Amino acid sequence: MVKKSSSIIVGIVSRAIVPFIQLFALYVIVHGHSSPGGGFQGGALLGASILLLRLTVGREGSELVFPERMGTPMSGFGVFIYAFVGVAAMIGGGVYLNYAFLPIGGMQPAELRSLGILLVETGVGIGVMATMIVIFDDIAKGNFHD
C-alpha cells in the first residue's frame, strides 16, 4: 500500500527541504505570540515533515529521524507537559492553569502568563506531532514495501 518513491529527484529534494520545514515549524510555535501560529499549526507542520520522509526516503531512513516506537510516549509527554504546567501553577499558590502563579521569581504576572502560554504551546505541538505520526504509522503498518 505504502510504497517508497523510486525517483531520485523526489528523494533528494524532499531530503533537502525537510530541515527547512522543521525550522519553519519551530518558528511558528515559538512566534505564536505575536503572529498567526501556535502549537497546533506548528505540530502539524512537524508531523508533516516527518511523514514526507516516511513517504519518500522509506522506512529505514526515517526511523533514524523519529523511531516508530517513540510515537505514543511522545504524545503522552506532550499532554504531560500541559498538565504539569497546570500543577506547577497550583504549587505556586493559584488555581489550576492560572499561569500568573507559576513558581518563577522576579517576573510580572503578564510576563509569567506569556511564558506559561509558550510552555503550553510546546506541549501541544509535541502532542499533535506525535499523534499524527502514530496514526500514519499504525495505518501503514504491515503495508510497507520498501
Added chain:
Amino acid sequence: MLLVYAATELPMRGSIDAPCNVDSSLTGTPGASTYYIRNAQKEMNTPNMVTAILADYRGYDTLGETTVIFCAGIVVFLILRKLKDGKKI
C-alpha cells in the same frame, strides 16, 4: 430550502451589531469577545489574541482537546495493533 430560509434571517455578513460581536447580550450579560479584545494585551503580554484565548482564558478546553487527540492516537494503536504480523483479526 428550510436552511436557506433560515439563513436569510441571520445577521448580514460582517455587520458590527451581530449578536456575537456586541458588548452585551439581550439579557444584559457582558459579551466575551469584546472583553478578550480589550484585555488580551494588558493581561497576557501577547499580541495574538487567538493564542491568548486558546492557551489561557480557555486553557481547560485546550487541555481536554489535547487529551482527545492523545486518546485518538491510543485508539488507533490498539485497533491496528494486531495487524503487525499480518495475523487475521
Added chain:
Amino acid sequence: MIEQFLGHSAYFFIVILLLIGMYGMLFKKNLIKKLIGMNILQSSIILFYVVSAYKWNATVPVLDPRLGEPIPMQYINPLPHTLMLTAIVVSVATTGVALALIVVLYKRYHTLDEDELLERMK
C-alpha cells in the same frame, strides 16, 4: 434586495456545502465516500463559524501597536477562530480513528460496500 442577497451569499454557500456533505453521508454506499462526506460537513460548520466572526473594516485579531488602545470595532471576533482551531484538530482525530476502523473492516471482509458488509455480518 440585491444587498440583502449579497449580505447572505456566504450563508447560502455554506448551506450548499452542508447539503453536499449530508448527501454523501446518507446516500453513498462506500464507507470512504461516507467519510469524505463527513469531512465536507465539518468544513461547512467551521466556515459558518468563521463567517460569523467577520466584521467590516476590521483587521485580523493580532494586536497592531499603530492602532493604539484596542477597540473591539477594529478587530474581528477572535473567539470563533479559537473554537474552530480546536474543532479542526478534533476532526483530524476522528478522521484518523475512522480510517483505522475502515482498514480493519477491509482486512476482515475484503469489501467496503455497506450493503455487502451488513449481509456478511449476519
